[in-house]
Amino acid sequence: MDSRVHAFLSVDKSSALDAARRWDARRADADALPPLAGLPVAIKDIICSQGLPTTCGSRILEGWRSPYDATVITRLREAGAIVIGKTNLDEFAMGSSTENSAFGPTRNPWDLARVPGGSSGGSAAAVSADMVPLALGTDTGGSVRLPAAFTGIVGLKPTYSRVSRYGLVAFASSLDQIGPLARTVADAALLLQVIAGRDPRDSTSADLPVPDYSASLPDGVKGMKIGIPREAIGAGLQREVNDAVLAAARVLEQAGASLIEVSLPTIEYAVPTYYILAPSEASANLARYDGVKYGLRVRTPDIHAMYARTRGEGFGTEVKRRIMLGTYALSAGFYEGFFLKAQQVRTLVRKDFTVAFGSVDLVLMPVAPTVAFKLGEKAHDPLQMYLTDIYTIPVNLAGLPGISVPCGSADGLPIGLQLIGKPFDEATVLRAAHTYEQSTEWHKARPQLT
């Protein structure tokens, strides 16, 4: 099946089967099994794991094997999960369609002519096509939520610093966050439970207790106040998406929540702000791929030519574009006007949400303005591609938890509903998403791969 979808870049078949047999042998003593015993989990190929390559979807790391496990991988293994394989992505997580992979695009299981969204398109497609029950993605500007929406599954971006980034190959350090992809909210909650929590190896990880997410799922939304930003509804949105999202809001209202209009006036600046900050951080984060220590090396007599040719041949167009954008934004004479200004706007975006959360428990809006688009449709128009993330990027800038749940379909393609919570309040996000999901049938729809 994956020959048509191309969700995986590598699969660890033999050790996965070994592990599965070992867990099977222990099934008799079910009570002693860890929470994910024997469950295969697909890992976005930007998270370091021993035993499999970690390519980041880039020629520059082709064949590189990490000598260490990311903290999330360690926690998965301890929870009994089987790391089944590494999934396709936009190179270094830079993209919204998974077309930017150096190893070819992933296709949407609902329509192989369409993209699965990105950058965690491989993980989303693998779950959507029932290849695995669970997957990890990463979300810097929407890279978990967008592919979840495009492939009709659940994808959660936790609060920044909720999940350790140790072993996550950095794209934009102040925005990157690892999140679960699953077919149901309950499964996503289970996976988050395992990976969340303080890690001494990541000094930005929060030292806060992790609540029991599964336990509070059945508690419903009675009395919950849900805000709908007036800036996120209506103009610029595909009509079916707009209708589906508003219909979903009414479902939650019927379940006992109250709907309140809120305003997020600065979110229109979120995309340009993001495209200063994320590339700036990326320009430094990706400097280490120089041919000296690991990955691709184009041999030349002098070191400067080696740097230039290794990076020239190793990186794809979008990665180069962002490195150049970021390098420019940080350069002497531009720092104040670009980087610093963008930091200030980021503070304003965060403040907008803080104000909104003064009167509501959750913010509801679309995940993306449209359903999945066709392969090649936006590949040559970076600006149009960037605007795909107009509803997800503000959430990263504010560092908040956000989930995508299936809430409709248009032309046979899934639509995603986004619920955004207060910092570290994944429990409320999951509870509302679960309530919605259990009130509707959308999550039961599966692609018919023929």
Add this chain to the structure above:
Amino acid sequence: MSERTTAIAYEVVIGLEIHVQLLTDSKMFCECATAFGAPPNTQTCPVCLGLPGALPVINRKAVELGLRTAVALGCRVHGTSQFHRKNYYYPDLPKNYQITQYEYKIHPPLGTKGSLELTADTSPRRIGIRRVHLEEDTGKLVHVEQHGQILHSLIDFNRSGVPLMEVVTEPDLRSPEQARLFLGRLRSLLQAIGVSSGRMEEGSLRCDANVSLRRPGAELGIRTEVKNMNSLRSVERALAFEAQRQEQLLDRGQPVGQETRHWDERRGVTFSSRTKEEAQDYRYFPEPDLVPIAVGKQWIDEVRASLPELPDARRQRYASAYRLSPYDAGLVTSSMPLAIFFEATVGHYPQAKTVANWLAGDVAAYLNAEGLEIEETALTPNHLAELLRLVDAGTISIRTAKEILPEMLRTGASAEQLVADRGLAQISDTAAVGSVIDRIIAEHPGPASDFHGGKTQALTFLVGQVMKKTRGRANPELVNRLLREKLQS
């Protein structure tokens, strides 16, 4: 022929950047060991190798040592202090950015605006400390050569991520000698507060200098940066060379090029390390992988309370407890080892003022001339005390003591041994001195009769002759007394 009437007097302006390896067991941002001399790449991990996905975690001990320094130098310690990324490509820098601190108003380094007083010079001088900040060291390149050609280069990442502290001075130093004294003084302070081993030869203390010349009172001139100075002595030599080189350029009407120059210890010259200085843009920005360092008042107070006696306080204590002049007190506390030496000597020879006089006088002159610190000499407190006792006992004259002191400093010989081996003991035997005097009076009848005629300066002449005859060993008081007796009899 043009006539050089008066040489234009230039003022030398020097600022130092000192990199200090901190005395921590583990690296700045990971758990790897910092021990010197391990086989290449045996003290490394994903973090200090810059592997994809690895993240830094701040070493608390390194921050504490940085704080000790900032407090000891009287810096303003900032409540929150931020790390930055300094972006540049070099193969010994695994991430191609260095995690360091940067002087940016909203993200200050650990400490700013401190000072250190320089008292050993003719007049006390307060040298401004611009900032104290923390950063990580780079790896080390090893070039494999054959027939003078580099075949390939290897990288040892053991040093990568070792905690470094950078201390930057204001351009307040006015001579190569002051620069050396300052560096010695700072080194003693860092040793005293347990921050650094101070071993320049191992690279645990490295010093770069910015040097420029100007007419007194004029704007600062164009500076060069001098690197690769591996001892206190080489700092002074390199800066003296560089100041002279710049002076010659200016005298010829040629401009000084802003460039980095390396000191060649063997040839005793600085040379340009790059043909063209590229204007580097390091694109600093706040390190997103690290949260700011929060330094509360309580932590600062704890650090302050745990500091040993600092040189300034020690100077005041010496001045009052030992009744030393401000100059002497300043001098004997100008370095920690010298202060310890002083106290140890006083333990053997309680006349503190005399000890201070010798240390501030002949010992300091020797150290200055040789470019050494007291701990780099072979002299022991016990031997110095012995020397002073020999003078008091009249066994040797002050002149003899001054003559043998350099040898004691150089070889570690004891004063008693030197006096015995060379027959330097003062002649205090009345009969022996008397017979020399008899002979001198016989040889110089003129001056002898002058003395009788009331010319007292004739006595001085005759004393001089006796001392000459005895090669300075005759006890001067005895000579005086016997001469008067014999002439008047």
